[in-house]
Amino acid sequence: MSNIKDEIEEYKKLLKEYKISFNDLTRFCPKDRETRKTAIRIATNIADNKFLAANVINKKQLPLKELKKNFSTCYNIITNYRKYIIAITLLFIKDFSSLRSYIL
Known part of the structure; x- marks a missing residue:
């Protein structure tokens, strides 16, 4: 259980660097199941592409x-x-495996 707490705290700090809060995630999460699946597919493709992932990490956008x-x-x-x-x-990039299973 402490592992998930540690991941949540680390993830919260990481999101803060991108000016994203957990409240933002609830507000900006797609409500439609298909749209959410598409957004997740886009995110996994970004994480799998070294150039795109580096761009997200370095430029914070x-x-x-x-x-x-x-x-x-x-x-x-x-x-x-x-x-x-x-x-x-x-x-996906930072491999928050425990947290990922709860969110996705």
């Missing part, structure tokens, strides 16, 4: 131009749920 090229059909989802996608991407 989504690389919109590159994402528009790769996910042109989902561009509205990317812009509308930017904070949610960043938060999920960080779950």
